[in-house]
Each structure stands twice: as C-alpha cells, then as structure tokens.
Amino acid sequence: GAGVSQSPSNKVTEKGKDVELRCDPISGHTALYWYRQSLGQGLEFLIYFQGNSAPDKSGLPSDRFSAERTGGSVSTLTIQRTQQEDSAVYLCASSPFGGGRQETQYFGPGTRLLVL
Amino acid sequence: GDSVTQMEGPVTLSEEAFLTINCTYTATGYPSLFWYVQYPGEGLQLLLKATKADDKGSNKGFEATYRKETTSFHLEKGSVQVSDSAVYFCALSAYTGGGNKLTFGTGTQLKVEL
Numbered sequence: 001g002a003g004v005s006q007s008p009s010n011k012v013t014e015k016g017k018d019v020e021l022r023c024d025p026i027s028g029h030t031a032l033y034w035y036r037q038s039l040g041q042g043l044e045f046l047i048y049f050q051g052n053s054a055p056d057k058s059g060l061p062s063d064r065f066s067a068e069r070t071g072g073s074v075s076t077l078t079i080q081r082t083q084q085e086d087s088a089v090y091l092c093a094s095s096p097f098g099g100g101r102q103e104t105q106y107f108g109p110g111t112r113l114l115v116l
Numbered sequence: 117g118d119s120v121t122q123m124e125g126p127v128t129l130s131e132e133a134f135l136t137i138n139c140t141y142t143a144t145g146y147p148s149l150f151w152y153v154q155y156p157g158e159g160l161q162l163l164l165k166a167t168k169a170d171d172k173g174s175n176k177g178f179e180a181t182y183r184k185e186t187t188s189f190h191l192e193k194g195s196v197q198v199s200d201s202a203v204y205f206c207a208l209s210a211y212t213g214g215g216n217k218l219t220f221g222t223g224t225q226l227k228v229e230l
Binding site: 031033035042043044045048056059091093095098102103104105106107108109110 | 148150152158159160161162165167205207209216217218219220221222223
C-alpha cells in the first residue's frame with residue numbers, strides 16, 4: 001500500500017518568507033509526527049498529533065513554527081518568517097495508534113528546505 | 117531527559133567484515149529501542165526493534181539485544197555487504213502518555229567497500 005508522502009520534496013525560499021510543508025500519512029493511521037533532520041541538531045522531534053486530541057507541541061523550536069492536521073489525516077507544517085537556521089530536512093511519520101511505546105513509526109521521504 | 121548516544125562515524129569496512137555499532141541510552145521510563153536505517157537518497161526505515169529487556173530484534177542479518185543492565189542496544193551483523201552502506205540511527209521511545217515520540221542518536225555512517 002501507499003506509504004507516507006510529503007510535498008514538496010525540495011523547497012528553496014528567501015529569508016523572511018513563509019513556507020508550508022505537507023504530509024499525507026498512511027491511510028488509517030491515527031498518529032502523526034513531524035521531525036527535523038539538520039546538520040547541527042541531528043534528528044529532533046517537533047510535534048505530534050493523536051486523533052482529535054490536542055497536539056503535543058513540545059518540540060517546536062519557536063513560535064514561528066506551527067502545524068495543523070485537518071480531518072485527522074493530512075498535516076501541514078508552517079514556518080513563518082523563515083531564517084537560515086531553519087534549513088533542514090523535515091520528516092513526517094505516522095503510526096497506527098500512537099498509544100504505545102512499542103509502535104513502529106513509518107517515515108516519509110522528507111522535504112528538504114533551504115533558506116537563502 | 118531521554119538521550120541516545122551512538123558511536124561516531126564514518127565506519128569503513130571491507131565486504132564480509134563483522135559490524136558493531138554501539139548504542140547506549142538514558143531514559144526515565146521503560147523505553148522501546150529501535151534501529152532505523154537511511155540508505156542514500158531514501159527516507160528513514162525501520163531496521164529492527166526490541167520492546168523489553170533481553171529481547172533480540174533482527175532483520176536482514178542485523179541483530180541487536182536490549183540490555184537493560186548496561187542500557188545498551190548495540191547493532192551487529194556478521195558479514196556486511198556493499199548494499200549495507202547507509203546511515204544507521206539508534207532511537208528510543210518512552211511513551212509518557214503525551215505521545216510516542218522518538219529520541220534519536222546522531223547517526224553512524226557505514227561505508228562498505230569491496
């Protein structure tokens with residue numbers, strides 16, 4: 001079946017612009033995660049959605065970052081007033097339930113963001 | 117907080133050599149442990165996992181045993197191939213009711229040469 005998809009695959013933007021990154025999780029998966037992979041910070045958790053519950057935003061690095069998940073499926077990560085340090089690969093993952101530590105997360109191919 | 121430490125890379129081996137990538141962790145709860153792999157130009161994919169002490173995860177000839185007493189989850193393979201060249205990430209998940217977020221190590225790049 002289809003895996004996690006993300007778009008765009010690459011995004012180049014100018015400092016100060018806003019960007020939107022999209023994630024389509026595996027159909028039926030209730031949990032959705034965003035991570036960031038950067039040279040300086042490695043792989044780090046950003047935000048987590050579980051069904052209709054309030055998201056866990058504890059990993060968002062600043063208030064310029066926000067995310068939403070519509071209809072319990074597609075998610076959009078928005079970065080406002082981008083800075084050069086936002087340059088990274090943004091990864092989305094989904095899992096069937098999100099309710100247990102043993103659950104496998106399935107990752108998308110990522111969106112490579114470059115802020116000039 | 118939770119953390120994962122894995123050996124620095126890159127690790128360069130000849131084909132058919134034995135591989136060990138060390139991974140140790142610190143967690144406040146009782147975590148599950150994972151190895152993810154990222155092949156060149158591809159996304160992260162699960163290689164293997166273990167959810168309780170003394171469990172052994174295995175896949176594609178790779179193995180790792182959950183050692184609670186040493187807080188370790190070292191990755192091993194008896195005979196590596198060129199196709200194993202990739203970046204390997206050790207990770208833990210310690211569900212605390214607020215989510216099943218993964219904490220990753222910094223990754224270890226493996227290069228296998230003929």
